[in-house]
Amino acid sequence: MSLYHLQMERRSLADTVDALRALGEPSRLRIVAVLRHGELTVTDLTEVLGQSQPRVSRHLRVLLDAGLITKHREGSWSFFQVIDEATELLADVLAHVDVDDAELVHDRARLDDVRSRRSAAAEEYFEQIASSWDEERALHASVQAVEAAIVAAVGEQPIDRLVDLGTGTGRMLQLLGAGTSRALGVDASHSMLSIARANLDAESLRHCELRQGDVYRPPLDARAFDVxxxxxxLHYLEEPERAVAEAARLLAPGGRLLVVDFAPHRHEFLRDEHAHRRLGFSHEQLSGFALAAGLADIELTDLAPPAGADGLTVTICVATAVERLEGAA
Ligand SMILES: C[S@@+](CC[C@H](N)C(=O)[O-])C[C@H]1O[C@@H](n2cnc3c(N)ncnc32)[C@H](O)[C@@H]1O
Structure with a gap:
């Protein structure tokens, strides 16, 4: 573990007492025990604990004030999760609790029910759009080939902090998120995020976070990510260059941006039936977006469509954030 993490986890004496006080209550200990399995809403927690919403909300307020959990909004819902810095403290405290304690066993069973319902709802939504996705996918190189090329483009160097903009069903977090210290997916669509949440739950990728947000204004600090x-x-966007500039803003010096999209094509039906705004991007366009965003060392790779088909070429563009000089614009 890095020195940075060790420092992050140290609390003052007073804060440690506050945290332990907050945990010194059965329902609150049960809440953090279930939140360690992933983020949940008040409604989820109400169901898991079998307690009223006002009561659960009061407990959550105490845990928030003690700096043990955090909250983020997604539309009209709020999701609660354990904060990174509290993970070890909670693991230490919960290590003393019998895992077969009847209440904890009951909570885990109810948590499984909540998650199964979430996955079922997500699958139902995905069923509705799956055929249109399949139609689109049939036109380009196999998903496996595209994903292998993305992994190759990222390289063997492990990713520390990853952000996936327009994460959709969270596929890129599943592909690249496993070894990271932080992996965050941003998407405008609540339905997509529900599917992503179910997918990440299914693979126990608990450290991967999801946020509802716009790629034009991602609710994230500058220079906070390595990839x-x-x-x-990009092909859904009115102003793709603005999204690339925002993605570049999130990169620490030396960080890399990967843009994966279609090369220019003539499939108008993707515009009419699949809501594409752009019929692909040329190397010049992608390089231009990256250069305008202040990125350098641009590399472009094309993946050809299946043989014989009037298909879609997939382009992978990798560009690197350079250290900005003091006083530079
Ligand atoms: C085809 S999906 C791709 C999802 C994912 N990147 C993947 O490859 O599986 C496009 C995603 O972009 C999201 N999206 C489109 N415009 C957006 C915007 N302005 N801000 C955030 N997400 C957006 C959509 O909600 C959708 O989930």
Whole structure:
């Protein structure tokens, strides 16, 4: 573990007492025990604990004030999760609790029910759009080939902090998120995020976070990530260059941006039936977006469509954030 993480986890004496006080209550200990399995809403927690919403909300307020959990909004819902810095403290405290304690066993069973319902709802939504996705996918190189090329483009160097802009169903987090210390997916669509949440739950990728947000204004600090990926999102956008500039803003010096999208094509039906705004991007366009965003070392790779088909070429563009000089614009 890095020195940075060790420092992050140290609390003052007073804060440690506050945290332990907050945990010194059965329902609150049960809440953090279930939140360690992933983020949940008040409604989810109400169901898991079998307690009223006002009561659960009061407990959540105490845990928030003690700096043990955090909250983020997604439309009209709020999701609660354990904060990174509290993970070890909670693991230490919960290590003393019998895992077969009847209440904890009951909570885990109810949590499984909540998650199964979430996955079922997500699958139902995905069923509705799956055929249109299949139609689109049949036109380009196999998903496996595209994903292998993305992994190769990222390289063997492990990713520390990853952001996936327009994460959709969270596929890129599943592909690249496993070894990261932080992996965050941003998407405008609540339905997509529900599917992503179910997918990440299914693979126990608990450290991967999801946020509802706009790729034009991602609700994230500048220079906070080592890799940003924008996979099959630019062609939906009115102003793709603005999204690339925002993605570049999120990169620490030396960080890399991966844009994966279609090369220019003539499939008008993607505009009419699949809401594409752009019929692909040329190397010049993608390089231009990256250069305008202040990125350098641009590399472009094309993946050809299936043989014989009037298909879609997939282009992978990798560009690197350079250290900005003091006083430079
Ligand atoms: C084809 S999906 C790709 C999802 C994912 N990157 C993948 O490859 O599986 C495009 C995603 O972009 C999201 N999206 C489109 N415009 C957006 C915007 N302005 N801000 C955030 N997300 C957006 C959509 O909600 C959708 O989930």
């Amino acid at each position: 940003a990926i924008v996979h099959q999102v």
